[in-house]
Amino acid sequence: MTDDRRLRVALLGAGSVGSQVAALLLQHADELAARAGAELELVGIAVRDPDAPRDTDLPRALLTTDAEPLILGSDIVIELMGGIEPARAMLLQALTAGADVVTGNKALIATHGPELFEAADRVGASVHYEAAVAGAIPIVRPLRDSLAGDRVQRILAIVNGTTNYILDRMDSEGADYADVLADAQRLGYAEADPTADVEAFDAAQKAAILASLAFHTTVPLDAVHREGITAIDAQMMTAARDAGYVIKLLAVCERLDDDGAETISVRVHPALVHRDHPLASVRGANNAVFVQAEAAGDLMFYGAGAGGIQTASAVLGDVVSAARRHIAGGVGVGESTRANLPIAPFGHAVTRYQVTLEVDDRPGVLATIAGILADGGVSIATAQQTIIGGSDGADLASSRALLVIGTHTARERDLAATVERLGASDAVERVLSVLRVEGDGR
Ligand code: NDP
Ligand code: HSE
Numbered sequence: 001m002t003d004d005r006r007l008r009v010a011l012l013g014a015g016s017v018g019s020q021v022a023a024l025l026l027q028h029a030d031e032l033a034a035r036a037g038a039e040l041e042l043v044g045i046a047v048r049d050p051d052a053p054r055d056t057d058l059p060r061a062l063l064t065t066d067a068e069p070l071i072l073g074s075d076i077v078i079e080l081m082g083g084i085e086p087a088r089a090m091l092l093q094a095l096t097a098g099a100d101v102v103t104g105n106k107a108l109i110a111t112h113g114p115e116l117f118e119a120a121d122r123v124g125a126s127v128h129y130e131a132a133v134a135g136a137i138p139i140v141r142p143l144r145d146s147l148a149g150d151r152v153q154r155i156l157a158i159v160n161g162t163t164n165y166i167l168d169r170m171d172s173e174g175a176d177y178a179d180v181l182a183d184a185q186r187l188g189y190a191e192a193d194p195t196a197d198v199e200a201f202d203a204a205q206k207a208a209i210l211a212s213l214a215f216h217t218t219v220p221l222d223a224v225h226r227e228g229i230t231a232i233d234a235q236m237m238t239a240a241r242d243a244g245y246v247i248k249l250l251a252v253c254e255r256l257d258d259d260g261a262e263t264i265s266v267r268v269h270p271a272l273v274h275r276d277h278p279l280a281s282v283r284g285a286n287n288a289v290f291v292q293a294e295a296a297g298d299l300m301f302y303g304a305g306a307g308g309i310q311t312a313s314a315v316l317g318d319v320v321s322a323a324r325r326h327i328a329g330g331v332g333v334g335e336s337t338r339a340n341l342p343i344a345p346f347g348h349a350v351t352r353y354q355v356t357l358e359v360d361d362r363p364g365v366l367a368t369i370a371g372i373l374a375d376g377g378v379s380i381a382t383a384q385q386t387i388i389g390g391s392d393g394a395d396l397a398s399s400r401a402l403l404v405i406g407t408h409t410a411r412e413r414d415l416a417a418t419v420e421r422l423g424a425s426d427a428v429e430r431v432l433s434v435l436r437v438e439g440d441g442r
Contacts (some may be wrong), residue, residue, distance in 0.1 A: 007323050010070035010077045010099075011045045013089060015058060016053055016188070017104055017131070018045070018080035020312035023056035025319075026221070031315070044070040045141050046081075055308060067126050072097050076317060076322045077174070079103040087162045088112050089388030095119040095127070100322035100332060104315055108300040110221045117335045124324060126332025128318035133206045133256045134159050134287040135283070136310035137303045143213040143291070148336070151294040152214040154254040156273075156439050159206040161285030161305040162197035163191040163229050163249040167270075168283050170237050177232070189306060191291035199228035203268045207251035210289070211266040214253055216339035225267035225346035232270055236433050239356060239404065245272035246280045250438055256344050261434075263344040272354055279439060290439070347413030352381070352437040355419060358429040359385060361399040362402035368427040369403065375420030382406035400429065408439070 005172035011022055025042045033039045035229045043222050045058065046067035064070070067090060070079060071077055079086050079101060087108050091101050103109065109132045120127045132138045143152070162184045169175040181198065184190045195337055196202045204226040209221040230250050240247050244259055250271045270338065273280045278300050283289040287305025304310035359365050373380055389400035407415070423431045
């Protein structure tokens with residue numbers, strides 16, 4: 001197919017990321033050839049509409065709607081179309097033909113990664129997907145290679161730029177959720193359907209990939225507990241700020257001691273992060289991955305989690321790696337899933353909580369609430385009451401209070417059952433919010 005010093009590269013997709021990858025492959029051809037050890041010849045770019053406007057100037061002759069000849073005639077196939085099909089079928093075809101593949105497709109890796117990795121193993125090829133998690137930030141390779149000799153204990157990660165942008169502006173400006181979401185869409189951070197961002201489907205896919213790498217275990221997407229940010233309101237933001245926290249959408253991947261058995265918990269939900277924690281300083285649409293490893297200690301990887309040119313950097317790094325393997329020969333490095341740790345049900349997760357209740361301000365209420373928590377095995381760490389209705393003591397019948405309870409660590413299932421009992425109690429008018437507290441040094 002090629003001589004030793006020339007590799008054929010096919011690109012599938014020339015949208016936000018693909019058009020930048022193509023432009024950089026063409027502009028920096030000499031430099032990339034020197035780094036890869038071979039000329040990287042872009043032989044063609046498959047798109048849906050060759051005449052559609054592009055973000056970069058690309059030679060019209062490279063654009064085609066016929067992907068198959070490109071896939072079958074190339075050493076490296078870069079997939080930047082997105083979605084499951086036809087991306088999955090095309091990458092399987094490329095791998096079966098012996099090509100190395102590079103993709104930024106988190107949906108595909110999170111749902112069909114094992115199938116692609118097996119196809120690669122059968123022919124000794126490799127699957128590269130640095131861009132699939134946190135855009136430009138190098139995190140796949142650090143987890144797979146740099147930390148391969150360590151034991152990752154926990155990952156706390158901001159992996160969705162849209163939701164971080166929304167929560168950051170709600171926190172810093174008191175902005176309204178709907179207004180900020182509209183801005184995120186206008187600025188191009190949000191997916192075409194923002195549900196993928198705000199309901200945390202995008203972050204859950206990235207969490208599944210991070211946990212698979214960190215714990216050497218195949219983590220199916222449906223094993224990831226997922227909660228989005230649509231229930232977060234201005235009152236919760238203010239309460240978090242007053243208590244010294246900021247609300248972030250976090251991907252949490254951690255080892256658990258589950259009644260003596262080692263398991264892992266993988267979940268995505270809004271969480272209170274103390275303002276002193278490095279993740280609290282991640283502003284705007286940026287991403288960050290905070291890794292706690294047994295020997296290395298705390299590490300943080302920070303930067304642009306999206307954007308065409310930024311993400312193209314990660315894709316090109318993978319292309320150079322794939323090219324080096326072709327030049328050196330030998331089989332590609334496969335995925336390490338040998339630990340195969342059990343994935344704990346969400347109810348087994350252990351963390352701290354902040355529960356905000358609206359209660360009647362009358363004698364015995366606190367004692368009743370404390371009793372319900374004690375019965376549920378949930379230990380109170382802090383409690384703060386603010387009178388919100390009536391006048392303090394003057395009109396007891398109509399007086400209401402906000403009661404914010406911080407708990408010690410508790411199991412999710414115990415906390416959930418306790419909150420249900422609180423909600424049903426005469427002492428509690430309403431359960432206003434239940435937020436998990438993460439990154440507090442557990
Ligand atoms: P876009 O929607 O901007 O581009 C998709 C491209 O794929 C278009 O050029 C489109 O062609 C082409 N395409 C779609 N379907 C087909 C098909 N059936 N046959 C041939 N071509 C097809 O996507 P992005 O560039 O934003 O994203 C690409 C991938 O990178 C996705 O997997 C995404 O999740 C991932 N990613 C994106 C990031 C970002 O910031 N955008 C960040 C990190 C990862 P046409 O132009 O003719 O319509
Ligand atoms: N919509 C995604 C985000 C793009 O907001 O982070 C990158 O995957």
